[in-house]
Amino acid sequence: MADSANYSEQLQPDVPLNRLVTYRIARLHAKLNSQATRILKENGKLSLMQWRVLVIVNATENATHSKIAAQTQIDGGQISRCVKSMIAADLLLAEVDQADHRQINLRMTSKAKAMFQQALPAMRKRQSYFAKALPEEQHDILITALDTLDAMTELSSFPD
Amino acid sequence: MADSANYSEQLQPDVPLNRLVTYRIARLHAKLNSQATRILKENGKLSLMQWRVLVIVNATENATHSKIAAQTQIDGGQISRCVKSMIAADLLLAEVDQADHRQINLRMTSKAKAMFQQALPAMRKRQSYFAKALPEEQHDILITALDTLDAMTELSSFPD
DNA sequence: GCAATTTAGTTGACACATCAAGTTAAAATA
DNA sequence: TATTTTAACTTGATGTGTCAACTAAATTGC
Numbered sequence: 001m002a003d004s005a006n007y008s009e010q011l012q013p014d015v016p017l018n019r020l021v022t023y024r025i026a027r028l029h030a031k032l033n034s035q036a037t038r039i040l041k042e043n044g045k046l047s048l049m050q051w052r053v054l055v056i057v058n059a060t061e062n063a064t065h066s067k068i069a070a071q072t073q074i075d076g077g078q079i080s081r082c083v084k085s086m087i088a089a090d091l092l093l094a095e096v097d098q099a100d101h102r103q104i105n106l107r108m109t110s111k112a113k114a115m116f117q118q119a120l121p122a123m124r125k126r127q128s129y130f131a132k133a134l135p136e137e138q139h140d141i142l143i144t145a146l147d148t149l150d151a152m153t154e155l156s157s158f159p160d
Numbered sequence: 161m162a163d164s165a166n167y168s169e170q171l172q173p174d175v176p177l178n179r180l181v182t183y184r185i186a187r188l189h190a191k192l193n194s195q196a197t198r199i200l201k202e203n204g205k206l207s208l209m210q211w212r213v214l215v216i217v218n219a220t221e222n223a224t225h226s227k228i229a230a231q232t233q234i235d236g237g238q239i240s241r242c243v244k245s246m247i248a249a250d251l252l253l254a255e256v257d258q259a260d261h262r263q264i265n266l267r268m269t270s271k272a273k274a275m276f277q278q279a280l281p282a283m284r285k286r287q288s289y290f291a292k293a294l295p296e297e298q299h300d301i302l303i304t305a306l307d308t309l310d311a312m313t314e315l316s317s318f319p320d
Numbered sequence: 321g322c323a324a325t326t327t328a329g330t331t332g333a334c335a336c337a338t339c340a341a342g343t344t345a346a347a348a349t350a
Numbered sequence: 351t352a353t354t355t356t357a358a359c360t361t362g363a364t365g366t367g368t369c370a371a372c373t374a375a376a377t378t379g380c
Binding site for chain 3: 190226
């Protein structure tokens with residue numbers, strides 16, 4: 001009795017939190033975000049969300065809210081607000097699509113292009129450093145493992 | 161000229177976003193969070209933050225705000241507010257430490273214990289499923305890779 | 321013992337995340 | 351063509367994440 005009570009006192013007996021993938025991912029995510037935010041601050045004044053929007057708008061012909069949402073997984077509501085503020089800040093130009101009046105085609109202003117180019121080298125350097133920091137085999141396993149975990153988040157129950 | 165302009169149009173030419181570790185981590189983190197939130201909702205009414213606090217309080221003799229912060233990496237301000245609301249909700253008991261009047265020792269109420277026990281099986285099952293989903297060797301490599309990435313987030317510049 | 325520093329916790333401000341409800345336009349279907 | 355359904359975007363509510371300023375108690379160094 002005492003044993004089983006004891007046993008259930010920890011989430012996983014003898015497994016420290018920093019071995020748990022969920023905690024590790026949460027922590028790493030927070031640190032990656034704050035690093036990216038810092039790099040962007042040091043290389044212009046784009047916020048991380050503005051940066052993410054520009055990455056898509058920059059690479060996409062006739063970018064729209066929904067294309068940005070599809071690529072980045074950012075919530076539609078947030079994109080709406082972010083784009084709105086970027087238009088106000090003279091970073092994006094919006095034009096209602098003539099074929100479909102619901103959608104709004106977005107283009108970067110020259111100001112946005114300049115800011116994007118300013119941040120790009122540091123951001124790209126970081127990405128390639130990340131890619132090179134892991135031996136290729138390890139990197140592949142990481143991506144595979146992330147795929148596996150990603151698939152598991154779709155499950156609503158866990159078979160034994 | 162056209163080529164170099166073109167080249168710089170993408171963050172990493174020919175690398176789709178879902179190969180970039182930073183995006184993968186961000187997405188996985190969001191999905192893990194929403195899955196955990198859903199499981200907790202289906203097995204009681206604890207929020208994810210309340211759950212995280214209870215995991216520590218449950219496993220720690222004389223838990224305090226700062227011990228929770230140290231273990232979980234949750235922001236001190238958030239812990240303060242979360243603990244406050246949990247005391248109001250009759251989930252935690254607070255007692256000023258007699259040896260150090262700054263710190264507050266936290267204990268679970270029986271209500272919290274019951275809710276924790278109610279959520280525990282599903283949460284533990286999820287964790288062990290995560291652990292089993294990856295072959296041990298892959299799991300070790302994943303943890304190693306996460307360690308490496310974690311260390312890289314400490315860098316303020318990226319050597320070539 | 322006393323000033324300076326550090327540590328524990330609180331509070332406020334603000335950006336970001338998630339969800340749900342609403343508007344308008346397009347597409348499907350009857 | 352009229353009705354229904356779906357899609358694109360907006361807006362509001364609420365919870366979470368991050369940061370900085372603040373109070374009070376303990377510790378450190380004279």
